[in-house]
Amino acid sequence: MIVSMDLELKDVPGQLVRALIPVSESGANIMSVIHHHDQRTPSGAIPVQVVFQLTSGRLDEIIDNLERNDMRVVSVNKKYRLESVTLILIGHIVHSGMGDTIDQIDSTGFAEVVNVSISMPAIDEPSSASVVISASDKTELTKAVDILKRVAAEKDLLVIEPIEIDS
Amino acid sequence: MKTVKLSIIGFGAVGQGVARAILQKKDYLADMDINLVVVAISDRGGACVEPDGVDLEAAIGRKKETGSVATSDLTSLDVIKDIDHNIVVDATPTNIEDGEPGLTYMLEAFRHSRHVVTSNKGPLALKYNLLCEEAKKSDLQFRFEATVGGAMPILNLAREALAGNRIISIEGILNGTCNYILSRMTEEGLSYKQVLGEAQELGIAETDPSYDVEGIDTACKLVILANSIFGMNVTYDDVDVTGITKITPESLLLAGAEGMVIKLIGEVRNGDNAIIKVVPKLVPKNHPLAVGGTLNVALLRTDLAGPICVKGKGAGSMETASAVLSDIIAICKNEC
């Protein structure tokens, strides 16, 4: 099976090699690597396209390994696995049980919280978090964001959403 | 030469800015065959009335020295009712409880067949339809470009320059104080309280900043846009409002790591998915809405022209006077 995978890599040295290791270790035969150094995503990441021939290894294992190493897998064979959105939460996030909030989204089965960064200045002060939610399409993503907003409202958290961008 | 008589009601930053702009633009106006004569100026202390034209330089000097422009006991209402003139410029303080004193001044102006130009949002945020009906009944002009975005043209842009377009939505930063606070928090990593203190020292934020930072000012401007551009018939109570007081420096850092900034965005849209709300939002750093400092910005989505973006100074004596003067000139050309 020939697989074409789009990744987003952080702009730090060694990322490309780190991205290719899980692919080659699975025994896949790498056919081409296109490093779009001139095209940045809004967060400054570099899009990379890797095409490989999969023989014995498993695709989901490769994806897991990449994600564990903090790399975003944007699409596989141009099928966008992920519509994703970044949101910021402000409030007593930890006290209010962030895990519970994430569980509510993950348990839907159609969406997933793929990244959470929490910043706590001091006990008693409101903390802030950025949350990345992914889903397989826009409608499901909207549903997941609605769940987050509902949970946030119950816990008195402020949710900051991105503006709509014209395509 | 066409002579147009006007009164300036309220002689603070904006009122004095209008007087200075008229002085400064005397030749420009003469080239347009307009002779603008300010027949009265009033503040809380009373009025000065001069049918042949108030000496504007002296009026500004008197205000500075004595605290009032008044040379007589006549009140603002006496001026509006009894002194013969064409245009009332209302530059009295914004009050979103009952719209006064501006509301009464504007209604009386229409009753006495005078056009109205204003920078005062209060009466418009509360009684837009009533004011428009009264103006229409007497075939008078009611213009208020200065109420939204200060110097930045938006109402006249949508109504005149973009005539023929359907405006689909408007989204923007309509409060310079909030924009300044969020921009400084982002740049310096300071807390909301620290930057608010700095803004108050610089005169960018009021001693009681709640009107700005709670999003109320932005909401009032959205109401004006919604009613005048989208024909929506809404008031302040219809707006869903969240301010910026809860924004933390950490949230701005987290947003920054994703290539975003946080801005207080006002958004209005009509139709099936009608929206009128003020809420902090994530804006990509390279997006046209990501302007810094005290700037205002608006993105209008239109059916023919596509997206149109304007930015400019949202406040300031002369900047706001610029919008008032453009309205006065429009009336001179159309009506008087």
Ligand SMILES: NC(=O)c1ccc[n+]([C@@H]2O[C@H](COP(=O)([O-])OP(=O)(O)OC[C@H]3O[C@@H](n4cnc5c(N)ncnc54)[C@H](OP(=O)(O)O)[C@@H]3O)[C@@H](O)[C@H]2O)c1
């Ligand atoms: N400043 C800006 O950059 C800006 C920008 C856009 C819109 N605006 C709006 O423009 C309006 C004027 O703003 P401003 O900055 O010029 O305010 P300001 O400096 O406080 O001046 C307000 C003026 O109104 C007078 N006034 C108050 N109550 C009155 C009454 N009952 N009757 C007659 N006059 C009265 C005051 O009189 P005294 O001098 O005797 O106190 C003062 O001269 C406000 O509605 C504001 O929201 C301002």
